[in-house]
Amino acid sequence: MDNDTRRQKQQALMTELLERKIRLHAQHLYDQRGQADGLALQDWVEAESQVLGNSILAPLYRKSRAESRASEEIESGNAQFAADSSASEASAS
DSSP: OOHHHHHHHHHHHHHHHHHHHHHHHHHHHHHHTTSOSSOHHHHHHHHHHHHHHTOTTHHHHHHHHHHHHHHHHHHHHHHHHHHHHHHHHHHHO
């Protein structure tokens, strides 16, 4: 395995571990509020802020999340394009 591949795998693992820690902290915040529904995003953002606040891995996590969102947007855009193309072809027939 080359160094770039090894580095990418290590970064992916670190990002995954940070995300688990954030998820657990968000669950803790939810439990502290008496498990009241409707504030999941607020819990996540607060947990993310607290976990990443003192972490030297915060830039890596943020970069990884941004890249993940960008690839998801590209994939959903491609899926929408394919759906639009199929609809256009069906109406032309």
